[in-house]
Amino acid sequence: MxxxxxxxxxxxxxxxxxxxxxxxxxxxxxxxxxxxxxxxxxxxxxxxxxxxxxxxxxxxxxxxxxxxxxxxxxxxxxxxxVRPFPGVREELHALRTASDGRAPAVVVVVTNGTVAQQERKLAVSGLVDDVDGVVVSEAVGVKKPDRRVFEVALARAAQLGGAGAAWMVGDHAVADVAGGSGAGLLTGWVSGGRPWPGGPRPDLVAVGTAELLAAVRRGAALKRR
CATH class of the missing domain: 1.10.150 (DNA polymerase; domain 1)
Incomplete structure (x- = not known):
């Protein structure tokens, strides 16, 4: 995955x-x-x-x-x-660890911004140790929701051994959900308690990120059983 x-x-x-x-x-x-x-x-x-x-x-x-x-x-x-949201590091570790009949997932961060700023956030938050790669819009030359950003990230994930179902998870209805859907990805939306604003609906919705990542992980395990 x-x-x-x-x-x-x-x-x-x-x-x-x-x-x-x-x-x-x-x-x-x-x-x-x-x-x-x-x-x-x-x-x-x-x-x-x-x-x-x-x-x-x-x-x-x-x-x-x-x-x-x-x-x-x-x-x-x-x-x-900058700090990770509660439970995020634990769920990323669980995703990237084989268990419950599920192969380890490859996790790639896809973010708009400058390379220096976003890489520093990953370092400060400790998340640099919890993901397999990062794709920053500045390096690609286009921003989410442009499908080319997602295509670059998918190619990076494939190089790292990623295969099977591909998800985009994020908190922005346009940049993350509509953009990911337009690139052919399954999508998960972190609502933060907000109502869905419209547009292509996500495949999964959760209030918080850890909950959403857990749902993605559990779904992958169920499909392999």
């Missing part, structure tokens, strides 16, 4: 790390709670272009840093606070 997994909001709590950094940053530059909420809304869970966020932040707080410097800070200063 092949499991392609999103990083931010799926394997690691990017939102929590960015929120903590945003509070520190805004307070240090004379802002208040309204400015923190504004920044979090503008950030859009990391999907807003960093240059746009940097320019708006510079204007709102009257910052001396230039836009390029602020982009660098937005990209990297929250990374040391």
């Amino acid at each position: 092949i499991v392609l997994a999103d990083l931010d909001g799926t394997l690691v709590d990017r939102a929590g790390a960015f929120t903590r950094w945003a509070r520190r940053f805004v307070v240090a530059h004379g802002g208040d709670d309204d400015d923190v909420r504004w920044l979090l809304d503008l950030d859009a869970d990391g999907y807003a272009p960093r240059s746009d966020v940097a320019a708006a932040l510079q204007h709102r707080l009257g910052l001396q840093d230039g836009v390029l410097r602020l982009v660098e800070r937005l990209l990297f200063e929250h990374v040391d606070d």
Whole structure:
């Protein structure tokens, strides 16, 4: 089995790390709670272009840093606070270990972002030891939901010995679920308690990532019995 997994909001709590950094940053530059909420809304869970966020932040707080410097800070200063969601490392280990009549899965992270930023998140969180490979949009030249990102990841997984059913699991309905479905993958959605927003429906849904990975693992074991 092949499991392609999103990083931010799926394997690691990017939102929590960015929120903590945003509070520190805004307070240090004379802002208040309204400015923190504004920044979090503008950030859009990391999907807003960093240059746009940097320019708006510079204007709102009257910052001396230039836009390029602020982009660098937005990209990297929250990374040391990034942690895996509860149970994720254990479930990744279980997936990559043969048991219950199931062959070990090959797990490849598929993430939008810069190579330096995303690889650092994997290192800081410890997940670099829990996955078999990583494909970052910057290195491919296109972002999820473009099917080419998934094709590169599938090829990487195959090189690592992955075979059989192929899954894409993530928290974003478009980038992960619609993108994965469009590339011919089975899909799992981490809902976080949100209602499904529409579009191609996922094959599996769970509130949290560990629960979703466990469902993927159990399904694979059942099919082999």
